[in-house]
Amino acid sequence: EGFDVPAFLDQAKQRFVQIQALWDAGNHDTLREYLTDDLLAEITPQLPQLEDGNHTEVVLLNAELLGIEAVAGGHLASVRYSGMLREAQGAEAVRFEEVWNLYKADGQGWLLAGIQQLDRH
Secondary structure (H helix, E strand, C coil): CCCCHHHHHHHHHHHHHHHHHHHHCCCHHHHCCCECHHHHHHHHHHCCCHHHCCCCEEEEEEEEEEEEEEECCEEEEEEEEEEEEECCCCCCCEEEEEEEEEEEECCCCEEEEEEEECCCC
């Protein structure tokens, strides 16, 4: 009740782009502001190293709120992202689809708690 879905999805799309850029830069310290501690610990070994020079361009981005629910101490939301990414300069853009699970503790901002890759068959 009273939840502004369009504003939430606009912010979710901005966060997607921000987190992708931080991931590409291997910026562990700043990612801490956007991810839950559990997810950060899980993905840290996979973070690109600065010398790898990752660069992902978000060519097209769609976001759809799949659901939101109250949980003890906060809220959980699931957002399905889809679109096109270019994972290297000059590379062909590829389609992607994934669901991001977001957690918001009472009085805090939204944090990324998990990512589920979806197969496109």
